[in-house]
Amino acid sequence: MTSNSSPAFNPTADVLSSIDVQASILRNELVSLSDINSGSFNAAGVDATADRLARLFASLAPSSSERIEVAPFRSTDDRGEWQEKPLGRALRLRKRPDAPLKIFFCGHLDTVFSISHSFQKARQLDADTLNGPGVADLKGGLLVMYAALTALEQSPYAERIGWEILFNPDEEIGSRSSAPLLAEAAARNHFGLIYEPAYADGGLASERKGSGNFDIIVRGRAAHAGRNPEDGRNAVALASELAVALHGLNGQREGLTVNVGYVHGGGALNIVPDRCVVKFNVRTSQASDEWWLQETLDQLLIRANTRYAAQGGFELELRGAITRPPKPVSAGTARLQALLGDCGRKIGLDLAFRPTGGCCDGNNLAAHGLANVDNLGVVGGDIHSDREWMRISSLAERSKLSALLLLRLASGELSWQ
Ligand SMILES: [Zn+2]
Structure with a gap:
């Protein structure tokens, strides 16, 4: 029993x-x-x-x-x-x-x-x-x-x-x-x-990947599109070049991606636009990606500044950071x-x-x-x-x-x- x-x-x-x-x-x-x-x-x-x-x-x-x-x-x-x-x-x-x-x-x-x-x-x-x-x-x-x-x-x-x-x-x-x-x-x-x-x-x-949001603010100079366009500094045109270059960073470093998610600039079509904002998100997979990114963004802005320096009148500002590391x-x-x-x-x-x-x-x-x-x-x-x-x-x-x-x-x- x-x-x-x-x-x-x-x-x-x-x-x-x-x-x-x-x-x-x-x-x-x-x-x-x-x-x-x-x-x-x-x-x-x-x-x-x-x-x-x-x-x-x-x-x-x-x-x-x-x-x-x-x-x-x-x-x-x-x-x-x-x-x-x-x-x-x-x-x-x-x-x-x-x-x-x-x-x-x-x-x-x-x-x-x-x-x-x-x-x-x-x-x-x-x-x-x-x-x-x-x-x-x-x-x-x-x-x-x-x-x-x-x-x-x-x-x-x-x-x-x-x-x-x-x-x-x-x-x-x-x-x-x-x-x-x-x-x-x-x-x-x-x-x-x-x-x-x-x-x-x-x-x-x-x-999980890391992430950060960034903005580039392009400040140019307004002018009449017909009378004196040569006095204008087209912020939308320069920002567009930057947006394409940012998108081109995809595939350059394993595990890092860039999404250009928002572009805003201009208004009336007879005005050379003096302002354009480009916003983008970056995903990283290792801590060292952050250094690479910072260096690459700095170079991008320096090259854009150099290319347009002869004309004068442009100003570029970069804001943002990786706020969540991988x-x-x-x-x-x-x-x-x-x-x-x-x-x-x-x-x-x-x-x-x-x-x-x-x-x-x-x-x-x-x-x-x-x-x-x-x-x-x-x-x-x-x-x-x-x-x-x-x-x-x-x-x-x-x-x-x-x-x-x-x-x-x-x-x-x-x-x-
Ligand atoms: Zn949630």
Whole structure:
């Protein structure tokens, strides 16, 4: 006769099944979040999104909750002048900042859809598909984060993990204003979990390219196109040469790409245009690309200046920088990927990690030395378009993945060090 021991108390299984119970609540909350417009420059909408999250996350009883003003977004207008736009505030929540293991959680409040965009509401396409602004990027991820932390807080091991959450208002425009908050978090946590969407096939990101936006402002001289065109200095013509030269940098260095995305100049056709702005994005794959780029851009401007120097009257100005360096897979990030892979297998997920040219706040954290995995949010696709979709069942699936990582680390079944 075998001894008949009572079934083991299994808090992990209990909290995971509680996520299934919450699934429809998470789905409904996602619809409500998606229906709030929070385009990066809709500061009121970004703040309203933060309000809703502050109420939701209050159930986790954070020890501190702060609304943090960030610097306005600075950019170049069509005349080449600096312009500033105000942004919504960041929301930062912390709990147990002295716990033995400190984890940073991050997700952005903003979307790419402005208040005047036609795409404003969520709608269900079929039993498992939700379409709506930010449903994948990244509002679905905010709810995954919420469900995972709720599971941790309901477990008997919560005391062993301290957490810091940052909801930042400007990820979709490069996180330049929230960068100092990301740097602070990187300095005081052991690793980071970011809730960007997983790939459409459920895979996760490994390496990410670096990125930076640049402007060249060409200032020439206006003149009458018929009477005295020889006195004019055509800024559009010179800017066009520069745009072609910039495009020509593609293929010159392995892993570096240039996208000339915006050119604006001129107006009335009987005026020699005196101003033209060229804007471009650069993606890099290693730190040394930055030096090559800077040198190459300097040479480009010097050559243009030399070619037109005899005429006089032109002025060229270059603005911008690589603001997100490439994210390689560090030893710490590889460790975190391995832990997540193991947790995935426990719930029947075979997680594949692969590189991407896209970048996100994971680049910022890596640049400050913080190991991180950055697309732990929902499974979805067609992001940044009105076809943006997410798989509803992935809310519970990905919540379980993060919850398992937290519970197994907190219980000592897995170790971070
Ligand atoms: Zn995003």
